[in-house]
Amino acid sequence: MAEQKKDVTIVCFSGDFDKILAAFTMATGAAATNRKVTMFFTFWGLNVLKKKQGRAWLGQGVMAKVFNFLMGGRKNLPLSRLNFGGISPSLMTGMMKKHNVATLPELIEAAHALGIRLLACEMALHILELERDDLIEEVADVVGVATFLNESENGHIIFV
Amino acid sequence: MMKLLDITKETCPMTFVKVKLALARMDEGQELEVILNAGEPLENVPRSCEEQGYEVMSIEDCGDDKHRIIIKK
Numbered sequence: 001m002a003e004q005k006k007d008v009t010i011v012c013f014s015g016d017f018d019k020i021l022a023a024f025t026m027a028t029g030a031a032a033t034n035r036k037v038t039m040f041f042t043f044w045g046l047n048v049l050k051k052k053q054g055r056a057w058l059g060q061g062v063m064a065k066v067f068n069f070l071m072g073g074r075k076n077l078p079l080s081r082l083n084f085g086g087i088s089p090s091l092m093t094g095m096m097k098k099h100n101v102a103t104l105p106e107l108i109e110a111a112h113a114l115g116i117r118l119l120a121c122e123m124a125l126h127i128l129e130l131e132r133d134d135l136i137e138e139v140a141d142v143v144g145v146a147t148f149l150n151e152s153e154n155g156h157i158i159f160v
Numbered sequence: 161m162m163k164l165l166d167i168t169k170e171t172c173p174m175t176f177v178k179v180k181l182a183l184a185r186m187d188e189g190q191e192l193e194v195i196l197n198a199g200e201p202l203e204n205v206p207r208s209c210e211e212q213g214y215e216v217m218s219i220e221d222c223g224d225d226k227h228r229i230i231i232k233k
Contacts, residue, residue: 005211029173032180033208102174110177 007155015044042121059129
């Protein structure tokens, strides 16, 4: 008989490469060991979900366009330390491949295959003037904090 | 025909992820042969499969720290 395990919700606030990697590692590990997993992306974390993986002038106003350009997409996530002008994530990915550790794109693909729910924060999207269409199709929903709290009521909440 | 999955070169969490996804793609009653390393994969992969209601038919030591387990969906 399957044991009832607590759900896991991971709040991805950070857009740092290493922290997002940790979040997806925990998420896929939890889902693969039979836990219901939700990932809620807000602010810097939204960069992971942008359809444009590089820098793009998204949004309508000048400020939003500049912010979105500077924040970039999945390919611009910086390492939280020793970023060396943005070269470190590529170096780190090379080291991960060498040691057979799943890379970020592989973990994101696994997360989708495992049925992990990816949610985007409505408020952060609003501030950055991003639309649902600016995000990857794997995003299940755009929600506010009340929905997020309701969905994670009886589970663990991990803040990254 | 039994499916074979070698996860000896994989690291956490892809060890569990690959087994879970392989089982999800199989039909009821089909068997999956998994080659895995001692340590965390050996301790947790069979347990995780049993939690999902699958049957772990056998666990066999292949030497060189590797093990073969047969899981029935």
